[in-house]
Amino acid sequence: MPELQIIYFADDAYFPYGLLPEQVLRQRLREVVSAMLLQHKPELVVLACNTVSTLVLPDLRAEFDVPFVGVVPAIKPAAQMTQSAVIGLLATPATVKRQYTDQLIKDYASHCCVVRIGSSELVEQAEMHLSGYPVDQALLARVLAPFKQEVDGSRVDVVVLGCTHFPLLKDQLSALLPQVSWVDSGEAIAKRVQHLLAGEQGVIPGQDLSTKNAIHQIYFSEMTPNEEVFSESLQALGLAQYQLHCFSASMD
Structure with missing residues (x-):
């Protein structure tokens, strides 16, 4: 959907969400969403965070x-892909412990053993990688070590990337565990967004208008990154034209 304008908000002032107390996170999200909806009035909001969505x-x-x-x-x-009936879940410490996650496993993977790893360190590594810094391969190897262990004679053959930061590290993760298939929700979310925006008419708003060169608006709550380095990452994600802003949604 390259014809649509994206308003992206990165709450780096409260990074990482996976370590915040639940009540703080609830209050923060309410304030951020209220402020952004008031300013931009989008047609749809994607909560691009597993930690937030499950709460x-x-x-x-x-x-x-x-x-x-x-x-x-x-x-x-x-759970549908695995051949060994042992799958991995790589997410934030909060997401791996959520009741919502427990219910997903009960509903769809009750026949599987799910090896859970919660890591905020990988979130930080993904942010650094996005900003042009090298990834700490030794740290990645240490975090992934439990996925190499046998479980009743079988090994993890599919890993769920349960944090939206982690696909940014997919190449590095795959190099460390080349025998594993990596799964995330990106494609499914894109299809859901497309379906909701198209509605009954089957046409996405702006699809036939001159919005193919939309200028995306990108907000950071604490500080904007080095634009020269950050630009390369945005180009790789298909965001050719954009404006960077600082945004404040302070908590009392």
Whole structure:
């Protein structure tokens, strides 16, 4: 959907979300969403964070009159793909412990053993990689070590990337575990967004208008990154034209 304008908000002032107390995260998301909806009035909001989606998605849908699309760990497709019946879940410490995650596993992977790894260090590595810094390969190897262990004679053959930061490290992760298939929710979320925006008419707003060169708006809550380095990462993600901003949604 390259014809659509994206308003992206990176809450680096409260990074990483996976270590925040639940009540703090609930309050923060409510303030951020309120401020951004007031300023931009988008047609749809994607909560591009598993930690947030597994905690506050129902609350936000109930409070705000705009469609929300959440991102949750791709447990179902992983359970369908596995041949060994042992799958891995790589996410934040908060996401791996969520009741929502437990329910996903119960509903879709009850026949599997799920090896869970919660890591905030990988979130930091993904952010550094996005900003042009090298990835700490030794740290990645240490974090992934449990996926190499046998479980009742079988090994992990599919890993769910249960954090939206982690696909940024997919090449590095694959190099360390080349025998593993890596699954994330990206494609499913894109299809869901396309379906909701198209509606009954089957046409996405702006699709036939002169918006193919839309200028995307990117906000950071604490500080904007080095634009020269950051630009390369955005270009790789298909965001050719953009403007960077600082944004404040302070908590009392």
